[in-house]
Amino acid sequence: MKSLCVVLAAFSLLGGALAQSGAVLYQQNCAFCHGEKGLGRTGAFPPLVEHAPTLVQNNEGRSYVAQLLLYGLQGELVVKGQRYNGVMAPFSHLKDEELAAILNYVLTAWGNDKLLPQGFKPFTAADFTPLRSTRLTPAQVMAQRIRLGLR
Numbered sequence: 001m002k003s004l005c006v007v008l009a010a011f012s013l014l015g016g017a018l019a020q021s022g023a024v025l026y027q028q029n030c031a032f033c034h035g036e037k038g039l040g041r042t043g044a045f046p047p048l049v050e051h052a053p054t055l056v057q058n059n060e061g062r063s064y065v066a067q068l069l070l071y072g073l074q075g076e077l078v079v080k081g082q083r084y085n086g087v088m089a090p091f092s093h094l095k096d097e098e099l100a101a102i103l104n105y106v107l108t109a110w111g112n113d114k115l116l117p118q119g120f121k122p123f124t125a126a127d128f129t130p131l132r133s134t135r136l137t138p139a140q141v142m143a144q145r146i147r148l149g150l151r
């Protein structure tokens with residue numbers, strides 16, 4: 001009986017961890033547009049495969065991507081030679097830990113891990129918390145992207 005309780009406790013812990021995991025949160029919040037496998041939809045939603053890691057090659061890029069999740073993105077951009085001019089809504093209603101988990105999933109899934117810079121440090125809540133006060137519009141996030149010359 002005692003061992004059964006231990007097993008049940010382990011299962012419920014595992015269930016909690018899975019619900020919080022980046023993979024699950026990605027499927028719930030992002031896959032609708034960017035696709036289950038991050039392929040996006042040509043001309044409508046940019047792919048995250050082979051693209052997301054190119055945005056986090058330095059600290060300014062990391063901060064840009066964190067703000068993109070907090071505040072959304074609006075305006076024209078070119079990803080892998082394809083033009084996009086849409087709007088991505090903000091995800092500031094998610095917790096900092098959840099945003100970090102989603103981003104770490106996107107940056108390591110589908111072979112993206114091979115494109116991360118040397119010594120890449122996974123995102124944590126601390127990457128998001130200080131940026132909550134900047135309160136940018138989606139267009140201001142795009143202005144940052146242009147300033148950083150991200151492609």
Ligand code: HEC
Nearest residue numbers: 029030033044045052073074075076084085086087088091
């Ligand atoms: C309702 C559709 C939609 C959802 C849901 C969505 N996005 Fe986006 N995303 C977009 C669009 C549209 C763009 C391009 C915006 C533009 O054209 O200005 C974009 C752009 C991006 C980019 C590329 C930014 C760049 O600078 O190249 C990343 C990374 C991204 N989204 C991640 C996410 C993540 C992670 C989630 C889930 C938390 C998510 N998106 C949810 C529509 C969406």
